[in-house]
Amino acid sequence: MATPWLDGRELRAWIRLRGVLELLPGVLDSQLRRDADLTEFEYYVLAMLSEAPSGTLRMSELGRQTNATLPRLSHVVSRLESRGLLERRPCPEDRRATNAGLTEAGWRKVREAAPGHVVTVREHVLDALTDEQVDQLAAITDALLARLDPTGSMAATYTRYDGVPDAPTGSTAPPTGG
Amino acid sequence: MATPWLDGRELRAWIRLRGVLELLPGVLDSQLRRDADLTEFEYYVLAMLSEAPSGTLRMSELGRQTNATLPRLSHVVSRLESRGLLERRPCPEDRRATNAGLTEAGWRKVREAAPGHVVTVREHVLDALTDEQVDQLAAITDALLARLDPTGSMAATYTRYDGVPDAPTGSTAPPTGG
């Protein structure tokens, strides 16, 4: 039962990953907060809606696509609703469920915010890597997500890549118009 | 000035990295909270101290090694101090500075908590990757940190690897005894 301490190689990878975990969210948050008065998470809520048919999604599906728990999402959606960026409506087919849909102001907001966010992601992530590293990163994060979310209950956003391009499911794809 | 939208490859890497950013901290936090009544960040504060001479470090240096701002660190150190896990003492050489040092209880706590944390890191990160991917991850995160922290003001924990093994500077190296 000896503890399997990390060796030098493992330690380097882990400590640096931990650094990224600590620093990257803050960078993304502060750009969006400054330029669009949105949290990174709030932005993704709007972005995922903007890519759904009619800009509408069930709460639970929205939660999966943003990797969020339902309580967290519910609070965030309440705030966004009170700001007039989206609306809640009861789902006719399942009376337990709630649909969240973008309002006109929500569409505008996400279209305004998207370009700046993409630039930030490029500057701080993609531009730092070679093409090869981008693919390596996709494979690595894919493997990690399989451990972190084994049931795939939050899998919507990282559908395995089998050579067929994903449908544009990104936060950082152009918002598909109304 | 057209927005440089992400293409399919980039989108996959990014969305998955974002998923890891969202899910991994929670996994680490909840294990440590459950088994050691510590936040992942609190654990790293103790761990970094445990690897410093005499278990003592200046606040600002501790902040660099944990990738934390000073206000955040100050709050956390206050809590840990009130729990008896470390002590603050004014630094004799620079009267602006404060040293934080582990107490006996702090040493015990970090030694107790370390094995479970290492196992969690292995299970959810390293074991999911091939040896080659571990090295790729180190290179990728190194490149990202260069963008996220260009001045290196939080660089202590990711000293570039040039073929010379780092000194054991990890959270996940065995706590070097008192």
Next chain:
DNA sequence: GCAGCAAAGTTGTCGCTACAACTATTCCGA
């Protein structure tokens, strides 16, 4: 030897997230 700026920490407040508890539907089996 002092004016002014930088560095090191601390503190207060606000907002977000995790967790637990709860309600309301739907599904399933006998």
Next chain:
DNA sequence: TCGGAATAGTTGTAGCGACAACTTTGCTGC
């Protein structure tokens, strides 16, 4: 068809982190 479990979502609360404001000490130029 009815009782129990699972699903979908909301709400209350406590705690952590970001940000701004502030104090104290050290450094530099003149």
